[in-house]
Amino acid sequence: MxxxxxxxxxxxxxxxxxxxxxxxxxxxxxxxxxxxxxxxxxxxxxxxxxxxxxxxxxxxxxxxxxxxxxxxxxxxxxxxxxxxxxxxxxxxxxxxxxxxxxxxxxxxxxxxxxxxxxxxxxxxxxxxxxxxxxxxxxxxxxxxxxxxxxxxxxxxxVQVIQLQHLLASRFAQMALVREAHERGQDSAAPGTAYQNPEDVARILARSFYKEMTRAGFAPGQIVSAATELIGQLKGTLQEGARGAS
Missing domain, CATH: 3.30.450.40 (GAF domain)
Structure with a gap:
């Protein structure tokens, strides 16, 4: 050839x-x-x-x-x-x-x-x-x-995959827009530009905490929610380990 x-x-x-x-x-x-x-x-x-x-x-x-x-x-x-x-x-x-x-x-x-x-x-x-x-x-x-x-x-x-995930979550969209607004950035940017996954995870965690606080949840109840999140992650990791064995 x-x-x-x-x-x-x-x-x-x-x-x-x-x-x-x-x-x-x-x-x-x-x-x-x-x-x-x-x-x-x-x-x-x-x-x-x-x-x-x-x-x-x-x-x-x-x-x-x-x-x-x-x-x-x-x-x-x-x-x-x-x-x-x-x-x-x-x-x-x-x-x-x-x-x-x-x-x-x-x-x-x-x-x-x-x-x-x-x-x-x-x-x-x-x-x-x-x-x-x-x-x-x-x-x-x-x-x-x-x-x-x-x-x-x-x-x-990479950009398409991330945008698909963000568009599927209204909570993620709102958290990123709010974060951009607090930093004085263009609110349209989070939906169109690449976001480091670790940064997104931290932003969602902060937003989750702020929303629960605004809703009137007590510290102990927020801890219970975090414990439930860790429990869900543990279950996912265990399923993955069983699938790999």
């Missing part, structure tokens, strides 16, 4: 993604498509999801292909490792041979079998929210450009 024919097939795959109407359905499917488009052996999508806004870290959110040991539990800060450097400078990276590059000491696994690596920043409304990485035997500049295009789609997918 000629290079032009390969490019056409790849463009048809991207067209199928856009035409299917499933842009925000499954980040894992996007990781699989990115892996196939660039001829990679593995692909990982890491997004910022921090407990503290002063210590932002990326965690694995989706993947395709075999990943190195510990990848699922890894937390990477801006500037740490290869993908952390891509997050820090906001520029896509192509490494033709990791072992012979300045990044040799940063590779998470041996470089002999999979010497090549590419990494591209994921953005939402111009804001860096993560990185998509692929590894393989060899890559070219054209494949790097394809990965950058997929990074754009992944960013939009």
């Amino acid at each position: 000629t290079d032009n024919a390969k490019r056409l097939v790849r463009l048809q795959d991207v067209q199928a993604l856009l035409a299917s109407g499933t842009l925000g359905d499954n980040l894992h499917s996007h990781a699989e498509l990115a892996k196939r488009l660039v001829g990679a052996t593995s692909c990982s999508v890491m997004l910022l999801n921090s407990e503290s806004p002063d210590d932002l870290r990326m965690r694995l959110c989706a993947s395709a292909g075999e990943l190195p040991p510990g990848a699922a539990e890894a937390q990477v800060a801006s500037g740490e490792g290869i993908c952390g450097q891509v997050l820090a400078n906001g520029r896509a990276l192509l490494v033709e041979d990791i072992a012979c590059s300045e990044f040799a000491g940063l590779a998470r696994r041996g470089c002999a079998a999979l010497p090549a690596l590419m990494s591209a920043p994921v953005r939402i409304d111009g804001r860096l929210v993560g990185v998509v990485n692929v590894t393989g035997a060899a890559f070219s500049e054209s494949e790097l450009h394809l990965l950058e295009v997929m990074a754009l789609f992944i960013g939009k997918s």
Whole structure:
């Protein structure tokens, strides 16, 4: 197959993604498509999801292909490792041979079998929210450009997924609008811009507490509500553990 024919097939795959109407359905499917488009052996999508806004870290959110040991539990800060450097400078990276590059000491696994690596920043409304990485035997500049295009789609997918969840919850919408109003921000922004999931969780918790206080609930009753929330979470975690065993 000629290079032009390969490019056409790849463009048809991207067209199928856009035409299917499933842009925000499954980040894992996007990781699989990115892996196939660039001829990679593995692909990982890491997004910022921090407990503290002063210590932002990326965690694995989706993947395709075999990943190195510990990848699922890894937390990477801006500037740490290869993908952390891509997050820090906001520029896509192509490494033709990791072992012979300045990044040799940063590779998470041996470089002999999979010497090549590419990494591209994921953005939402111009804001860096993560990185998509692929590894393989060899890559070219054209494949790097394809990965950058997929990074754009992944960013939009994250935004669509979050907006779908927020639109399904009137309580979440009201809490975000109220938070924006208290901060003197545009009240329309929370519904259209990306929100860090950890920030949203804290905003909802504060709103939940304020609403119960305004409604006249006593401290003991608010504690009971929090205990019920923890109980529901415990049940969900137990069901997940049984399903995984």
